[in-house]
Amino acid sequence: MIRDELARHRFPEGRISLHPASEVVGMGEKPSVALRTKKDSSLRVGANLVRDGVVDAFVSAGNTGALMATAKFVLKTLPGIDRPAIASLLPRVGGQTLMLDLGANVDCTADHLCQFALMGNVYAREVLGVTAPRVGLLNIGQEEMKGNGVVREAGERFRQLIPDYVGNVEGTDICFGDVDVIVCDGFVGNVSLKSIEGVAQMLALSLKESFAHSWLTKLGYLAARPALRRFRARVDHRKYNGAMLLGLNGVVVKSHGSADAFAFSHAIQVAIELATRRVNEKIRSEVAKLNGAGNS
Amino acid sequence: MIRDELARHRFPEGRISLHPASEVVGMGEKPSVALRTKKDSSLRVGANLVRDGVVDAFVSAGNTGALMATAKFVLKTLPGIDRPAIASLLPRVGGQTLMLDLGANVDCTADHLCQFALMGNVYAREVLGVTAPRVGLLNIGQEEMKGNGVVREAGERFRQLIPDYVGNVEGTDICFGDVDVIVCDGFVGNVSLKSIEGVAQMLALSLKESFAHSWLTKLGYLAARPALRRFRARVDHRKYNGAMLLGLNGVVVKSHGSADAFAFSHAIQVAIELATRRVNEKIRSEVAKLNGAGNS
Numbered sequence: 001m002i003r004d005e006l007a008r009h010r011f012p013e014g015r016i017s018l019h020p021a022s023e024v025v026g027m028g029e030k031p032s033v034a035l036r037t038k039k040d041s042s043l044r045v046g047a048n049l050v051r052d053g054v055v056d057a058f059v060s061a062g063n064t065g066a067l068m069a070t071a072k073f074v075l076k077t078l079p080g081i082d083r084p085a086i087a088s089l090l091p092r093v094g095g096q097t098l099m100l101d102l103g104a105n106v107d108c109t110a111d112h113l114c115q116f117a118l119m120g121n122v123y124a125r126e127v128l129g130v131t132a133p134r135v136g137l138l139n140i141g142q143e144e145m146k147g148n149g150v151v152r153e154a155g156e157r158f159r160q161l162i163p164d165y166v167g168n169v170e171g172t173d174i175c176f177g178d179v180d181v182i183v184c185d186g187f188v189g190n191v192s193l194k195s196i197e198g199v200a201q202m203l204a205l206s207l208k209e210s211f212a213h214s215w216l217t218k219l220g221y222l223a224a225r226p227a228l229r230r231f232r233a234r235v236d237h238r239k240y241n242g243a244m245l246l247g248l249n250g251v252v253v254k255s256h257g258s259a260d261a262f263a264f265s266h267a268i269q270v271a272i273e274l275a276t277r278r279v280n281e282k283i284r285s286e287v288a289k290l291n292g293a294g295n296s
Numbered sequence: 297m298i299r300d301e302l303a304r305h306r307f308p309e310g311r312i313s314l315h316p317a318s319e320v321v322g323m324g325e326k327p328s329v330a331l332r333t334k335k336d337s338s339l340r341v342g343a344n345l346v347r348d349g350v351v352d353a354f355v356s357a358g359n360t361g362a363l364m365a366t367a368k369f370v371l372k373t374l375p376g377i378d379r380p381a382i383a384s385l386l387p388r389v390g391g392q393t394l395m396l397d398l399g400a401n402v403d404c405t406a407d408h409l410c411q412f413a414l415m416g417n418v419y420a421r422e423v424l425g426v427t428a429p430r431v432g433l434l435n436i437g438q439e440e441m442k443g444n445g446v447v448r449e450a451g452e453r454f455r456q457l458i459p460d461y462v463g464n465v466e467g468t469d470i471c472f473g474d475v476d477v478i479v480c481d482g483f484v485g486n487v488s489l490k491s492i493e494g495v496a497q498m499l500a501l502s503l504k505e506s507f508a509h510s511w512l513t514k515l516g517y518l519a520a521r522p523a524l525r526r527f528r529a530r531v532d533h534r535k536y537n538g539a540m541l542l543g544l545n546g547v548v549v550k551s552h553g554s555a556d557a558f559a560f561s562h563a564i565q566v567a568i569e570l571a572t573r574r575v576n577e578k579i580r581s582e583v584a585k586l587n588g589a590g591n592s
Contacts (some may be wrong), residue, residue, distance in 0.1 A: 093498050223516040
């Protein structure tokens with residue numbers, strides 16, 4: 001069936017190969033159980049292909065926790081990185097923000113956050129092409145004294161180790177600020193990301209309903225279509241599909257489970273960029289530099 | 297000058313009185329310093345008036361941290377409430393959600409979260425008129441095993457103590473869910489609230505720019521005005537101005553510093569409702585019931 005579907009398209013010679021995977025990891029399945037028992041799931045097969053150098057990157061729309069656990073088990077983390085983080089680009093006025101961690105690590109130490117900041121810095125330089133990426137630490141106020149113990153300790157560490165660290169940033173700064181990288185623990189990052197998704201869905205629905213309200217507003221819709229199409233294209237969340245599992249010894253990208261072809265193509269693009277820009281190698285050398293400096 | 301301004305309006309007899317306050321607490325000032333040194337600030341004078349029963353409620357647009365510290369010092373917390381929480385209504389598809397804590401407490405125990413849930417339940421019943429308010433615990437997934445230690449412990453406690461507890465909710469559920477009360481610690485709540493504000497500002501700007509793009513889209517704007525006006529009125533954030541300092545022995549409400557008259561009137565309305573519905577008395581008796589049940 002997959003072969004039939006593929007036959008309907010044209011691909012560059014030798015770029016497509018099929019790798020069977022006989023098991024399925026359910027969306028509600030516990031990552032540790034999936035890791036132990038589902039050794040022929042697509043998650044595992046994909047991670048193995050990355051490990052063995054058969055492919056340069058792996059994109060999956062499967063269970064996030066199981067993907068992370070499997071990828072970490074198979075690929076291991078880069079030297080000097082204790083924990084991989086889930087990172088994603090988010091739309092921001094006049095640009096994009098890389099935010100991490102978005103849910104891989106609910107409890108983080110200042111060291112973990114520092115590693116995330118470093119990975120974010122490398123990504124922004126290598127993929128976004130920002131010469132001196134501005135890195136912010138997500139907190140509840142700009143003053144240094146704000147936040148909990150871990151965040152305050154991370155702030156001190158960032159000031160010493162992270163180039164172009166701008167200090168604390170707030171939730172508002174994710175979409176309405178001017179930093180390139182925002183660092184937070186996975187609990188805060190996940191809640192924040194999903195809060196953004198929720199209000200965006202609410203506003204989209206409310207806009208739609210406002211135009212559907214009466215014949216007058218419906219007429220207005222017809223005239224407003226060019227502007228609304230423009231608006232939708234600018235804020236299309238599908239362009240931000242593709243969360244990276246940064247810090248692994250290999251490129252793994254997670255697509256939304258509900259992604260359509262357009263959204264999925266963006267996740268693939270994210271994977272291609274991570275692989276072609278050799279982001280992992282650069283993270284590895286930055287971390288080595290940092291550790292060298294710390295020991296001298 | 298204030299008298300001149302007041303003379304231009306008509307108020308019910310004897311409802312307006314002036315209380316001088318000679319000191320100013322700056323927005324960047326440390327709460328503990330303000331509390332110790334600014335004994336004639338409006339924050340302190342207002343809290344004193346509540347304590348002395350001269351007024352039924354106090355609305356301030358001042359420094360949030362200093363307001364909380366001052367109000368807590370002057371009014372104390374309700375019996376059985378360890379820490380006051382900042383609570384606010386947020387717009388949600390088809391209704392409103394009360395969310396707390398939004399920034400008063402960066403580190404919370406499961407007990408604190410449980411007290412917040414109880415206060416939220418009382419508010420939703422007494423002010424929103426919801427017979428059986430659905431209470432959710434903000435987490436990074438719906439499964440019970442998700443989250444950090446505090447949240448998991450809080451979940452267990454909620455299941456025993458909070459009526460109509462629906463379990464974990466996610467960031468998406470704040471504006472796009474179906475719970476009446478969402479409980480979280482002040483760090484997560486603050487970041488989440490501000491993330492929502494930031495993306496809403498970005499989307500509003502993007503919509504405006506899409507209509508300003510060309511003569512065609514500008515023409516469309518004219519026709520779309522009725523719908524856009526309707527949309528703006530529905531999602532007007534000024535209607536959600538007025539964050540409550542719940543758990544104090546007195547009614548204190550915080551307005552946005554940038555509030556206009558319309559927004560400020562909503563903050564006053566929040567204070568009036570807390571006072572007339574006797575929310576604090578009801579919180580007090582609910583907590584007493586709970587503690588009685590716990591000890592029996």
